[in-house]
Amino acid sequence: MAGRPARAATRNAEPGVQRCINVACAATYGLRERVYLCPRCGETLEIVCRLAAPGGPMAMRKLWSSRRALGARSEDARDVSGVWRYLEMLPFEEDAPFVTLFEGNTPLYDAPRSAAYCGIASLRLKHQGYNPTGSFKDTGMAAAMTQAMLSGARTAVCASTGNTAASLAAYAARSGLKAAILLPRGQVSPSKLAQSLDYGALVLEIDGNFDACMRLVEELGGEPSIYIANSINPFRIEGQKTVAFELIEQCRWRVPDHVVVPGGNMGNSTALGKGFQELLSLGMIDRLPKLSVIQAEGAAPLAHLFANLDLKKQAGREPSIPSKLEPVHNPQTLATAIKIGAPVSWKKALRAVLRSGGQIISVSEQELADAKAMIGRDSIGCEPASATTVAGIKKLVATGHIARTDDVIAVLTGHALKDPDYMIRYHEGGLSSDTGGKRDLAFASALRNTPKHAAATKAAILSSLEQQL
Ligand SMILES: [Zn+2]
Secondary structure, eight states, rough: OOSSOTTTTTOOOOOHHHHHEETTTTTTOOOSSSSSTTTTTOOBBBEEEOOOTTOHHHHHHHHHHHHHHHHHHHHHHHHHHGGGGGGGSSSTTTTSSOOOSSSOOOOEOOOOHHHHHOOOSOOHHHHGGGGGGGGGGHHHHHHHHHHHHHTSSSSEEOSSSSHHHHHHHHHHHHHHHHEEEEETTTTTTTHHHHHHHTTTOEEEESSSSHHHHHHHHHEEEESSSSOOOOOOOOHHHHHHHHHHHHHHHHHTTOOOEEEEEEEESSHHHHHHHHHHHHHHHHSSSSSSSSEEEEEEEGGGGGHHHHSOHHHHHHHSOOOOOOSSSOOSSSOOSSSSGOOOOOOOTHHHHHHHHHHHHOOOEEHHHHHHHHHHHHHHHHTOOOOGGGHHHHHHHHHHHHHTTOOOOOOOOEEBBBGGOOOOHHHHHTTTTTTBOTTTTTTOBBBBOOTTTOOOOOOOOOHHHHHHHHHHH
């Protein structure tokens, strides 16, 4: 490993605490206490790290970049992992049993066609779908499974039908823990389970709906051998916040004007906001990028709430967060990764957006589908939820929130192959909204690209090529 961890000489106590986000409660708990929601008031918890940058911001930058340089030539988790490289910012000691599948280290792509589509001079896409299991969940799971090992758990449990399940299954297998995934029987597409099965997780089909699975997970949290890795787990946010550090490093420490993310359960926006805030508090950046969150129209409870906030009242003050969010009881979107009507981390995400001066808006299924195909034209594949970002940026340019020359980065959350069926249906013109029994709404596929028939001759192929050009 390059250099000694900066923290070792400066800290005697635990490297942070778990704190209730309810300002009126603000109860704190030790890092190794197995609590998921505040036992006093039931609110979610967040980790408050004891941050320090010994030697100053430049020394920290150098340390992180020297670890990155060692990268593939090293076996140390702090060199190969895009999470553990930033150990000084995380609530773990240097002798923790770091779980890693070499997560992070994801590309930051230039996307000129998508930029023109949005009406801006340039756009970069940070692709978290290039993580080991194909989604942004992996950075958080590396931290959560390391915490599970420290807590002495033997089994990690979650209720999820998609990316979280795949990530948990992989990281539990890597840490030697059993993984159990709870699903509502008969309501889950087998293709979504493929990864979890392959990683050897115990997949339990429960007689009941998704809410029943969630209740069971909460009940299981009382068992000493079981560790809960659902969205309420604050250690996942700690792993995910490293995306902010990696992103700023890739920008050579020049803070972009805007960072735009999809909004489902809001863990992603919470984590990025926390990461940027921590860099600012250490003097490693001089301002926050404006953090904006884009939801799908049929699953947009936070965008509805945001539209009714008095932003003038919030300006220049510590954000005042409403106590309740009106959930969407029957969320509808083909972007299944963000088909969430009652996001767990909405308060933390809203606080981060308000502090940064960003926006929370929604986009239609049509806007989302065309934006996804446009990202594809930039030779970058992503799952549908990720494309809310480009659709949202186009809208934010139209409203003047984003200026033509602003430096804009969108975070893509999942790999294209997470949902190939969506792409085929778009390009064959068969994509329609899932309205749960009502009349389906078929989409126009503006960027449609269907397979063409050609005779088995050189002339026929050359003729097809000419037509294409
Ligand atoms: Zn509390």
